[in-house]
Amino acid sequence: MKEAFTEIKVDTDGGDTPPGLYEAKTVAEGINGLESVTDDKIELFHEQGFLVVDNAFPQSMVNDALEGLHDLIDGKAPEFKGIQFEAAAKDRLDSIPAAEKQDFVRKLKNFVEYDSRLKTISNDPRLLSVVSRIIDDVPDLWIDQALLKPPLIGREKPWHQDKAFFDLPSTAKVLGVWIALDEAMIENGCMFVIPASHHQGPVVHHRRRDWQICDTDVAVDEAIAVPLKPGGLLFFDGLIHHGTPPTHSSLRRRALQFHYIPDGVERVTEEERMAVFGSEGKDVEC
Numbered sequence: 159m160k161e162a163f164t165e166i167k168v169d170t171d172g173g174d175t176p177p178g179l180y181e182a183k184t185v186a187e188g189i190n191g192l193e194s195v196t197d198d199k200i201e202l203f204h205e206q207g208f209l210v211v212d213n214a215f216p217q218s219m220v221n222d223a224l225e226g227l228h229d230l231i232d233g234k235a236p237e238f239k240g241i242q243f244e245a246a247a248k249d250r251l252d253s254i255p256a257a258e259k260q261d262f263v264r265k266l267k268n269f270v271e272y273d274s275r276l277k278t279i280s281n282d283p284r285l286l287s288v289v290s291r292i293i294d295d296v297p298d299l300w301i302d303q304a305l306l307k308p309p310l311i312g313r314e315k316p317w318h319q320d321k322a323f324f325d326l327p328s329t330a331k332v333l334g335v336w337i338a339l340d341e342a343m344i345e346n347g348c349m350f351v352i353p354a355s356h357h358q359g360p361v362v363h364h365r366r367r368d369w370q371i372c373d374t375d376v377a378v379d380e381a382i383a384v385p386l387k388p389g390g391l392l393f394f395d396g397l398i399h400h401g402t403p404p405t406h407s408s409l410r411r412r413a414l415q416f417h418y419i420p421d422g423v424e425r426v427t428e429e430e431r432m433a434v435f436g437s438e439g440k441d442v443e444c
Contacts, residue, residue: 167242168251169264173367175314179376180350180403182383188212188390192284200292207356207398208384215389219279220339223414226275227304227339231260240267246311261410264312266304276302280416285335292393293331295420300324300332307347307402307411314347316370317401319356320417322363322435324396330423332396337414338386346407349384349392349400352377356397360434364444371399372444 188210189199195211203209230238243251247262254262270277279285280299289297301324306312321332342348355377363369376399384392394400396417405411432438 168248169242169245169313171368172245172313175316175367175404176373179317179373179378180344180381180383180401181378182344182350182381184382186210186351186382186384188386192288195288195291203292203393203395206353207395208351208353209393210384210386210390211393212387212390214285214391215279215282215337217389220388222275223279223337224339224412226269226273227266227306227412228260230266230269230273231263232256235272238269238272240269241265242267244308244311244313246313260306261308262311263306263308265306268302269304270299270302276414279337279414288393289333289335289418293333293418293420295331297333297418298421298423299416300326300419301415301417303415305336305413305415307405309346309408309410310406312347312405312411314367314404315402316366316368317373317376317399318363318368318370319361319397319399319435321360321396322369322431324417325425325428325431326419326423327426328360328434331420333418334392334394334396335416335418336392336394337416338388338390339412339414340388340410342384342386342411342413343407343409344383344385344403345405346409346411347402347405348386348411349402350381351384351394352380352399353382355380355399356395359397361399362437362440362442363435364437366444370401374444
């Protein structure tokens with residue numbers, strides 16, 4: 159057990175979440191099923207920067223995804239090392255029983271080539287058809303992650319834009335797909351978004367509790383919550399402002415998150431990305 163954990167990363171960000179950042183007065187409403195993503199819904203996505211789809215995947219596929227994650231966490235693919243634990247587990251990694259391990263995992267990354275069940279979801283023809291229509295191009299899977307908000311200890315993911323993390327041109331289309339595997343509620347850390355915030359373009363990020371938008375620059379009065387049932391999903395633009403609060407619930411909140419880009423998009427350097435999203439050399443404070 160101890161040797162396996164030595165190669166696994168532990169989250170080192172975090173800190174106390176300021177009050178008032180996640181107090182949405184509105185809850186997003188979804189459409190039923192991927193077949194309901196009509197052209198007018200895609201237009202709405204481009205206006206608002208997000209689209210909620212309930213019942214996108216059947217429970218059988220949700221169960222398959224959970225089994226795939228469990229197998230990766232349990233070490234059934236020994237070559238897979240893309241696991242990150244919550245910082246709260248740092249001093250317990252050597253003694254956590256295998257049956258409890260998933261409740262200390264924060265993130266899994268780059269896993270689709272290690273589990274066919276998870277790859278099946280990322281390659282689902284119905285999903286890719288909608289992705290292609292939204293980005294108006296052939297989609298390429300850029301990032302695959304599983305985001306696990308462990309009961310009681312799952313920390314906040316502060317407000318941010320996903321493109322601030324990606325070494326891609328600031329003009330490149332990036333589409334996020336967040337798929338709930340458990341019921342995601344405000345109490346256990348569902349997604350919050352600020353509608354139409356993607357129209358502001360890239361926003362400077364700061365290293366505080368994470369790589370994030372400055373708390374004072376977040377339009378919290380405009381935030382809405384995005385609760386989802388298992389199998390529901392959220393499409394969101396790579397520039398929309400979004401975040402998730404910490405959980406103090408005993409209920410798990412596990413989700414898959416895929417990011418798709420148009421096939422053939424060229425990469426940029428970290429320095430080029432930071433010139434857009436970083437604060438160095440700019441008259442900004444946080």
